[in-house]
Amino acid sequence: MTETKARRRAGRPRVFDTDAALDKAVRLFWQRGYEATSMADLVAETGVAAASLYAAFDNKAGLFAAVIERYAATFSVHLYAPINDPALSTYEAVKSLLERAASSFSEPGTPAGCFMYSAAAAVSPASAAIECLLRDKRIAAEALLIERLQRGAAQGELAANTDPAVLGKFINTVMEGMSVQARDGATINELLSIAKMALDRWPAAI
Amino acid sequence: MTETKARRRAGRPRVFDTDAALDKAVRLFWQRGYEATSMADLVAETGVAAASLYAAFDNKAGLFAAVIERYAATFSVHLYAPINDPALSTYEAVKSLLERAASSFSEPGTPAGCFMYSAAAAVSPASAAIECLLRDKRIAAEALLIERLQRGAAQGELAANTDPAVLGKFINTVMEGMSVQARDGATINELLSIAKMALDRWPAAI
DNA sequence: TTGATTATTGAATGATCGTTCTGTATCGGT
């Protein structure tokens, strides 16, 4: 007979909720960025003692890495869902992606813009590894989008002279710009009209 | 008889070159951002003692404000020159703007991307005023672009159903995204193809 | 030459940074 439940680890059980603490940390890093968020800020916001955060995440960089994964699991997943939805045409998928970006980036309950774009836009040389973590995520997301466009091209959904890599980079660029716009106070309607303009002249197959 | 030259100030003259020091500081803030650049970094890079920097710029925020103006005078001016060039059509002006952004953001001799977009993307609440300084610059630049488009629309250079404000926001959004792309390693050719795709959406008059 | 003014140098300031230590509490296994 096999154990269905995971065996509890020995020792005193953790009292704080890891995901709840990460959710708080996500907001903080999202709003202020990596360098401007101090461990003291994180302790105050999460209510978890510094030593406990270190025991769970090693150090500030480790906590940030966990925060990245938490953001990806709770926000990025929904944003990019249309890309993986087989029911949508290529155009519909991109349109839905941009519209989700517009509403997500201006969502009142969360910091403006996209965590992946603004949380470590510029860092000290000592934190270069942090910048790379986010850069890799951005590049991976772009690659995912380009792959979707390539599938669409293979299905004959794009004009023959369209390069999916360029189109994907363009769409991604607009999304990154929309994040800056949102940070500067753009409303959801302004972001939607920007998205709409990016979708104009979509290189559909003839 | 009027004094043609500005009267020298009393006291010991400044020995360090303010603009040369600002140029060094521009690079540092451009690369690392406001929070991740320390006064010790600035002292090491400029070769100017801390007390002298404080005497000249009051504090770190004051130095950053001077750095913003220096960047605007030495980089932004060239980037936005096509917008004010009366010899160019509206389309030519925007095309030239985006092409200058592509080459400027990927220029090997300077940090990648645009200082105005990445130097204070996310800051601590204590530095909120710093974020506002750059935001105001971004919004002013966007307003300048929109005004140019409105003049073009008045000249009948744009399709009748085009909203210059939306078109300007779109162009600006693409530029902001191009800065992120450049930071992530995009080449000048990749940026140019992104710019080209944005221009494909151009709503010329029929 | 003298006094007012401003800049420079180098050390020192208190505050905050990320991180760790010390001691105690709570679990599973025996």
Next chain:
DNA sequence: ACCGATACAGAACGATCATTCAATAATCAA
């Protein structure tokens, strides 16, 4: 009941942060 293991709380660590002080140097106006 006891042991090894893990987590807790709070104080403490050296390093670095932005900033300023004290003393000296160089200029102008008189």
